[in-house]
Amino acid sequence: MATTSRRDALKLLAAAGGVAALPTSAWARQADPVFADYQAASQTDPWTLVVRDAPAAGFDGRPELVSGTAPDGLTGTLFRNGPGRFSRQDWRYRHWFDGDGFLQAWNISPDGLRHQGRFIQTDKWQAEEAAGRFIVPALASVPPQPGGLSGPDDMNVANTSVLLLGDELLALWEGGSAWSINPDTLESQGARRWGNGLDGVPFSAHPKREPDSGIVWNFGQDAIRDRMIIWKIGADGALLDAGLVDDVPGGMVHDFVITEHSLVFLVGSYRFQQMRLPFLDSFAFDPAAPMMAIAIDKNDWSRRRTWELPPGFLFHFGGAWEEADGTIRLDAALSQDARFAMAGAYDIMRGQAETQTDSQARHRQVTLAAGGRSRIESLGDGFIEFPQIDPRFTGLRRRETWHIAWDADQPRGATRIERRNLHSGEHDRFDHGEGVYVEEPLFVPASPAAPEGEGWILHTALNTRMQQTELHAFNAQNLSDGPVASWRLPYACPFGFHGCWRPG
Template sequence: MNRRNFFQSLGAVAASGIALPTWATQTGLQQTGGIGKAKPLFRANPRLTCLRGYQGQDVSCDSAWIEGKIPSDLRGDFYRNGPGLFERGNQRYHHWFDGDGMVHAWRFGEQGVSHQARFVRTKKFLAEQQAGEFLVPAFGTPIEAKIPMRSSDTMNTANTNVIQLDGRLLALWEGGSAHAMDASSLQTHGIVSWAPELAGMPFSAHPKVEADGTMWNFGTMMDRLVMYQISAQGKLIKHHVMKCPRTAMAHDFAISQKHLIFLLSPIALNMDLLRAGRSMVDSMEWKAEESTKVLIVEKADFTKSRILEIPALMLFHFGNAWEENNIIHLDFVKSNDLTNFNTWMPKIMRGEDVASEPSNPAFLRIDLNTNKIRLTERLENAEFPRVDPRVVGQRNQFLYYPHAVNKRDNNAFNGVMRLHVDSGKKDVFDFGERYRLEEHVVVPKRGSRNEGEAWLVGVGFDVDRQTSFASVFDAQNLSAGPVALAHLPYWLPHCFHGNFYSRA
């Protein structure tokens, strides 16, 4: 550790006098009955407290306890989104992806850092809050529908990402519509429809926003792909629906200067299992003998595309893509198959502290002149890659990841890493075994012009103290340790994704 021995090992927190609310200090959820019979649903496990979930309550803290010093030019709102509720009545979700969305606002101001979190008031959330039970099937949990299933938005959890577009927040879930929210109060306004003919169409949780504010996004429906181009003012510029190689799940994509790039993994959906009552996750089958399809679509004309192939691989997240001399360079995080998705995640949702399969930084070089592809990968265990927002879709020097540092069990990210793409050099900070980190995002320093002149901001969970914190690093010197931590008096459910929006 560095940065003054990581703030004297956080010893000052114990003397801060912060009192934890009763619900935040419980050792575990009530052990309740499962689907059809009584059984424990979540084993109390302090390492996995952040996956227990809340019971539907909103939370706030007007003034986080600051350790170190928040940089004077770091002013703005850090929004995060993730599943926050996993249990109702006698049922608990089997999969992390199933929980109801909870949007968080960490506000960095002159007076310090505050935190506010509210559940997205989807139609599903409101109906189930009133009923006190789950009413619709979930992505990874077989639940009998108790209300009419009119569209995918009936089960929309709005739980994966949150972006700001033209002054309003959009809570995103890849299977259905975006939900608009007020950026100040986090009040839910309702479903967004980009055009009448697009009502209810899937809108991915991973839109790509270029430096000028132009947003690109997609949605998949088995063998159909819808693509969107949206202006910085939130107006639909164009869209297109096309037939594409069939896959049961496409979570993310990348953009370069001229193209949208998709890697469609060989995941089949067993319809017999689905009709027999299995969840969608439990009905997915990995086809190792088949290829991953590389779909490349022209930005200027969505009707123009080509499909290439590489050996079977699994991925969730891209970092960035760029092209030069008709060669596309892109990076992503590679896994071998569906093991983490359909085996590891259900286990941790039961409170089992089990090892996951590693996921590694990987890189593709796609030569559009010859249609040849070269794959390279690294050995670090990492996920959630991010780049400086000023270089999205342009050539980038750096990638930033949460990183499992010196961990044999590969079960939690406990460090941050900056990778220099060309040289392969790394800058790493290790928080130690007691911390579990979420995605970290890049926030350009005020007045800076060069990529990487930025702050790296993220959220983590302190296992020993059972509380959550926001961390701030100088993105040019991660190994020196965090310049500041903003501690909350309670723990938060782990989030998936979010974005920082600076204020003048």
């Protein structure tokens, strides 16, 4: 195992971002304009509920079936994670990604549905809940009278995604540890500890599971030092290997893809410049910096292939596979710049719709061939995000991607879900219409042996007319007929980012 010999280096990685205590801000006792703007907007505009504060005690509710019939065979739990606490003491975070992780579970059984929401009991959450105020600097916000940081887990909000690993549910962030959760009770069990000097080392929010072996691959980035850690974990949750990879440009790398032979990263043009607080201010979009694609050999992490692509940025991939000649094909939600991270996600915190520009992400297919040759092709000109695939085809040649979609005249975000066949271009869509804002569409196979794409799409949504959160289930191959079943909660939940499905 590579971990032991690299223990000291990994400890350094864990300490990246550690800073001394900050001086008291002069404006600490002044009225907060971001808090005031959000309060004013929320009086008249129910769309602002997407970034509401969830109650500290969480939610417990029984979603009501409002149309259709619950599909036979669809039993299990949809877990979703996202930021759920944005303000304390009349002071509000500046950026959507700063909020404390709020885990939701939609349990679907023959007896009906049950919904639960619980804050993830990170060290940060517990300390700030006890103090009644924000204490530590967040990713993109520094609260009044901030304390110091000894390492990334001091500011870990565990707010981005979830991974089922053995009998654990891990709540994922990308700057520090995964947070262990009991999937049956949603109780937090502390930071996930791997031993081998790896405690507190970044574990990103988009791990990938090989369908046959169950092996989970992930990475953690040290953008300051142009390097990353690779994680290889067995299906049972045991660490198989971990080690550093150097000379990875310090861009903001949020997601990656795997193929049969490779781990594939796209480093966009949103690059680390110099250390600043809040940490997100350390990054800037460099329109002269090409995107770099890096394919690392799964069996020898010192072997890589690289490609240079036009400047751009992305949060999320659909999937990838590798042809017999080594050519890699992947699809992603690519944008020309990082305006959403740098502007739109700030606007939302004030209760304002993001500014629409050409910066929105579009569905693109990227081909990475021998000799450094590459090609980017359009898979459609609409705006898309949260591309999802049939997870049984992770890293393998496949046909389809599902995603949310919206148009330039929809500044408040997506009302559609869509499916696209990458090979034929055939596509299918359903539009809920203005007033129903959709979240990530997750694919659930009809059965373990069902053909690719045969199953359901589950997605949650905020209904602003009702001011309530909904769950919709679709036949994954026939979105345009509308949901086969829709349920509604008696309350509105803050938007989440990503989820996973546990059958049973």
